[in-house]
Amino acid sequence: MAFRSKRVRRLVLRVLPVTVALVVLLVSLVLVSNVQQEDSGLNHPYVWVLVLTVFALLVVLAAIFHRVISLTKKVREHAPGAMLSARWVRYFLVLSLPPALIVYFFSAYFLTRTVDSWFDVGVEAALADSLELGQQFLENRTLEVRNQVRRLIREIDNPADDVDAVRRTLLANVSAGGPLELSVMEGDGRMVASANINMLADLPERPGDYALLQALDRGEYAAAEPVADGILRIRVIQRLPFDVPGRQGYLLQAIYPLPESITSLANRIEKEYYRYQNLSFLREPLKQSFILILSLVLLLTVLLAILAALNVARKLVTPISKLAQATREIASGDLTHEVRVETRDELGFLVQSFNEMTEALTSASQEAEHSRGQLQSQSEYLETVLGSLTSGVLTVGDNQRVVTANAAATQILGVPDGFFTGRSLSERAEKTPLLAPLFELIWSQIGRGTAEWQREIRLQVHGQTLVLLVRGSRLGKGISHSGGSVIVFDDVTILNQAQREAAWAEVARRLAHEVRNPLTPIRLAAERLRMKLMSKLDAKDSTILDSATGTIVSQVEALRELVDAFGDYAQVPQLVRAPIALDQLIKDVVALYQHEDQRVNFRLKLIAGPPGLSADSGQIRQLLHNLVVNSSEAVAKDQQAEVSIRTRQITQAGKKWLELEVSDRGPGYPAMVLENPFEPYVTFKTNGSGLGLAICRKIVSEHDGRITIHNPTIGGACTTIILPVDMNP
């Protein structure tokens, strides 16, 4: 309904006024084209018709102006189809205007020539001659009747003497062939006597003042005079030869008819001459009128052409505009747009095809979207899988660039997120020299082109040995990628160490078992031997015996201690975790050693607690003993020996840790210890068992912590331990 009312409104507001204006224009122009016809009945409304025509032209012009402005605005706004409309209008005008102008100029030329051709000198001269002939005839006839009237005057008596006699004379002289009316009047025109051939006729007509005046002055007036219906008659007035004292005298008036045939011919000649003169006089105004009408017709044609061009362009371009608009919307992602098919021509077919294409595009887009969603979910699934892997995974392209790296890869190698993204292995090797052996290994293996390979590599990263088991597989070239390799590596440091520790534990357990058993009999045998023989030997031999058995006992004791130590290492204790105050524990241990050796100065920088630290206090106490002993022994020779113990809380990988650092200014760890820091039986002390650091690492590991050793650049040795702290104690 709204659509219908909109169409009606558009019809009323836009089409109707222009249509009415056009009809008015055409009708007006047809009417005024009869301009040369005197009897067309258009004389009165002519000017108003022209004014109305100009007004109608203005209406059409306004409609065109409005549409041109609208089109210009659309062109400036780059509205779909506007440029095409403007171009169409231009072409239409270029094609239609020249013929219209040519027709106009030639029509105007021929029109003016035609008007000129109406007038011929010969015709004009002939008409003038005919008129002169008629005038000559009238003149001759007038001369004749003048003579007749002169003769009649001689017969008329003096009216002052006998009016009746005058009347009788007049009556006797009127005749059908002669004067129709005779009358005698005074000089001022007052009738004295008259006679008419028609007895019922009215009184004689008084002559005009000019005729009277001329007759009185010159004695005679004679002229052919027009009366009703184009009839001519000859009026002759002559003065009667009677003087009347005090008056102007008497006049005789005679009215003569002209032969009907002559009158008719004279009238026609006069009428044609009159018409020709009229037309000749109106020649220029006629031309002007014709040119004006022709100009209006041209203007109407031009305006109609422009209006038609605008309308046709709009009608033709509308489907294309809609298509362009729909294309824009589809390009912006709106695939639901459908263009309504309004015509059944090629444009309608184009619109229909466009709609079908849009439907196909929508379907394809939905399928693509579905596929993309699936791909996305698969990608996310793969990322999740890779992210959840504890193994580090790198994909490396043939150009040495790292394509992807999962979270475990950066975590294992201790590099920040995004470390590998888009970078080449050589760039990363330069950036992190400690990891360079790994990258070089990967690149060299890729360079060999081996389908699958596996290597174990040991890296020293931040004072820690990192053992990685690296495996590589070459990727085939597919549609979405251009080959490359996938590298998977695992941190086998702990596994490696656990295996070693298990081996050492087995060694220690066997050693303790096999060695501890014979030690007691050996010691008892040595003490019995000494006790039995000591008294039986002389002083010299007894001294030797005492020394030998003492040596045996002491060495057995040393062996026992060694075996006990191995026993401790091999022992798998049951951890009893409980909240501990580490600062207090450190102070207790330090106090013990402070009393034993006054030379060693312990510098403590401890945080309270910390709360949330849960550990086996016995194990931690042994850990502290080992570390303090190591440091104390390392600085034992120094005069100003100083051991520094510091605790602080740190955060790593989103978790809270307690960091315990024990350092001294001693000679530092030897290289062999730094290479295999926690290897049992690796010691630099003459009487050391080589199990101190190994036990420390064992205790720390059992507490889910980490221990590292290094020699600071300022000298000495430093042992760092981190233990997990419960974030919500």
Place this chain on the structure above:
Amino acid sequence: MRFCASLLSITLFVLAGCGQPEEQDYAFAIKDVSVRPAYQSLDVRLQQELELSSQAREALEHGVTLTVRLEMELLSDSDLIITHRETRRFQLRYLPLSERYQLTEEDTGELKAFSRLRHMLASMDDFNIQLSTGPLPPGGYELRTRISLDERRLPTPMQLPSWFSSQWQHDSEWSVWPFEVSV
């Protein structure tokens, strides 16, 4: 060439018409009007002066019939309502055969022929008209009179130019003549 000349002449004609009015030696003027109430009518005597422009005279002599329009309106002083309106038209023609000027009153069909144009115009200088107004109540009245050349009666091609040419403006404009009607 002629077409261009015609087009140019139209333009010049219009421009000339829109220009400053030239000093006129021709005009229609009403000099005096005397009104005498009669039985259900008014006897009006007009004294006027008619002079045609050169273009009008030329047109007349070339067979163009000119029409002089005399308009009269009777208004009551009390309410200024037009109680009577009358228009008389007089045709001026030149007859080449008899070389006479013919004056025809349209309403009555009365013809008068003159050998000179000035005689014909002079014949209109002083004439009497009887207005059939019907009975007029006593009181003050105004007789408005105007005499002009009726351009709308000119031949069609001359009508548009006559709008813009002062040579065709012979209007006397309205003149007001008050009078009283007594009991």
